[in-house]
Amino acid sequence: MVANHLEQLPTDPAADNLVEVVGLTVDFGVQEVLRDISLQVPRGEILALIGESGCGKSVLLKSMIGLIKPTSGRVLFDGRELSRLSDKILTEQRARFGFLFQQGALFDSLTVGQNIAFPLRQHRKLSLAEVELIVRDRLFDVGLPEAVVYKKPAELSGGMRKRVALARALAMDPELLLYDEPTTGLDPIMSDVINELILRTRQQYPVTSVVVTHDMHTVRKVADRVVMVHPVPRLSDGEPQIIYDGPASGLDECEDRRVRQFIRGEAGERLNELRQLRAMG
Amino acid sequence: MAFQALTTRVYDAFADWGTLVMDAIVAFGGWVHFSFQTISWLVRRLPRRETLMPNFYEIGVLSLPVVALTGTFIGMVLAVQSYFQFRQLGLETRLGGVINMSLVRELGPVLAATMLAGRVGSAMAAQLGTMRVTEQIDAMDSMGANAIHYLAVPRLIACVVLIPNLTVMADFMGVVGGYFYSVMVLGIDKHHYWHNSEQYVRAWDFFSGVFKSVFFGAIIALVSCYRGFNCRPGAEGVGRAATAAFVDSFVFILAIDLLLNIALDHVYFSFWPEGARLL
Numbered sequence: 001m002v003a004n005h006l007e008q009l010p011t012d013p014a015a016d017n018l019v020e021v022v023g024l025t026v027d028f029g030v031q032e033v034l035r036d037i038s039l040q041v042p043r044g045e046i047l048a049l050i051g052e053s054g055c056g057k058s059v060l061l062k063s064m065i066g067l068i069k070p071t072s073g074r075v076l077f078d079g080r081e082l083s084r085l086s087d088k089i090l091t092e093q094r095a096r097f098g099f100l101f102q103q104g105a106l107f108d109s110l111t112v113g114q115n116i117a118f119p120l121r122q123h124r125k126l127s128l129a130e131v132e133l134i135v136r137d138r139l140f141d142v143g144l145p146e147a148v149v150y151k152k153p154a155e156l157s158g159g160m161r162k163r164v165a166l167a168r169a170l171a172m173d174p175e176l177l178l179y180d181e182p183t184t185g186l187d188p189i190m191s192d193v194i195n196e197l198i199l200r201t202r203q204q205y206p207v208t209s210v211v212v213t214h215d216m217h218t219v220r221k222v223a224d225r226v227v228m229v230h231p232v233p234r235l236s237d238g239e240p241q242i243i244y245d246g247p248a249s250g251l252d253e254c255e256d257r258r259v260r261q262f263i264r265g266e267a268g269e270r271l272n273e274l275r276q277l278r279a280m281g
Numbered sequence: 282m283a284f285q286a287l288t289t290r291v292y293d294a295f296a297d298w299g300t301l302v303m304d305a306i307v308a309f310g311g312w313v314h315f316s317f318q319t320i321s322w323l324v325r326r327l328p329r330r331e332t333l334m335p336n337f338y339e340i341g342v343l344s345l346p347v348v349a350l351t352g353t354f355i356g357m358v359l360a361v362q363s364y365f366q367f368r369q370l371g372l373e374t375r376l377g378g379v380i381n382m383s384l385v386r387e388l389g390p391v392l393a394a395t396m397l398a399g400r401v402g403s404a405m406a407a408q409l410g411t412m413r414v415t416e417q418i419d420a421m422d423s424m425g426a427n428a429i430h431y432l433a434v435p436r437l438i439a440c441v442v443l444i445p446n447l448t449v450m451a452d453f454m455g456v457v458g459g460y461f462y463s464v465m466v467l468g469i470d471k472h473h474y475w476h477n478s479e480q481y482v483r484a485w486d487f488f489s490g491v492f493k494s495v496f497f498g499a500i501i502a503l504v505s506c507y508r509g510f511n512c513r514p515g516a517e518g519v520g521r522a523a524t525a526a527f528v529d530s531f532v533f534i535l536a537i538d539l540l541l542n543i544a545l546d547h548v549y550f551s552f553w554p555e556g557a558r559l560l
Binding site (some may be wrong): 061065067087090091093094095097099101102103105106107108109117122157168172207254 | 411412415416417419420421422423424425426427448
């Protein structure tokens, strides 16, 4: 009954935060990945999530759209708690998200055109001509020629696959775009193309974006705000998992040594740990 | 000290067995839940034609040659194996009844199911496992397309609808193979071969074989899809999922075969009690 009542609640488009994470904890068996995370993403903002590999950035991103259920805490999208929505309502809500996966996650068995058309065919009753028009528009948006429509993902380069994945994420005109390491595995020029596309997408569409990345060039170029997450096993008792929340320009002057080491790419204590392990071995 | 070490080892062994049992129970519970979700999606909304047809082609059309070939051989092998025993008793003309009864009741359905589990079940688990590992299943969910409805339901429908046809093909080719070897090679009289077949093989035997195959098809699809959906990361995970899909399907097929045979015999004897008196 409570869940049904919540589903009926009207959403408030004027509310400042499109996404609100409250006290989120996610455990995988005995492994605690996220601990008591609280975070707000205001409408229109590009938020960059940074942190060491395995600190839970991707888990946090997937939790934001209900792909991973919280062990405790809440994730609100446009004022609605995702974990309490029925399958039907959650499916409708997901038409409002776009997710760019780390490796693109394009469907191997479908062509590029069919991949981009996939969400449209799931959610909208459009004619074939209308779908084709949107597919071509989105390919144009990400700077790919029409000729790729009939190609299979395996025939494309890494950069092209990322752009097709972005075109697919944009197909439904989403309100929230989530990027999981959009520039990983790409050369510097293609990385910059992706960065430009992230910025251009925000200019063209009224979209809120969350970008998980290790690439500090991306962070400095696209992010309005940066949140750094630290791995739970490396935290001291009671310490919050978010160790930085502020503008990209403040990263260099951050008082927390771990933040400065991360953005400069310094191994720091990790080298000491390696030395100690070697000495013990 | 030695006693303490021994007790520790015994406790460890118990703990290991306990973990194995718990893992098996959790996996079985996960499979039951997955099967329930798949069947509930099947009832709620049928998949689109364009997602159904490739599965029909892959599962039905491409399995047909291998099922027909193995069916033919199993018919001939039955003839070879049974001939000498029956000849010693002077009953070689009864070979038709034995071969054809074994085929339509047991070997046809189980053989078709085994071939389907090996050819299609492993491929399904590997394909879905790769989709899980490369986040394609997450991508599908993130776009509001239920992955179970889109990926598992068409495979379940294709297996359930097509396995009876494959079973009929295995039965038919087995009958042809058995006839060929018995009559053409061993020289058994054609008239007696068919007369005995007609006398012993009832429509019920044929029906029970085809009926059982529907359950085998469902088991293959549900086990293989479950293994694929719950694949562990990496190439090793995909390989394990493919192997486990075949092994689990085969074990389930044999277990269900036993239960269905018992149940079908009860049904048969309750309708035709005179059949029981013949035993």
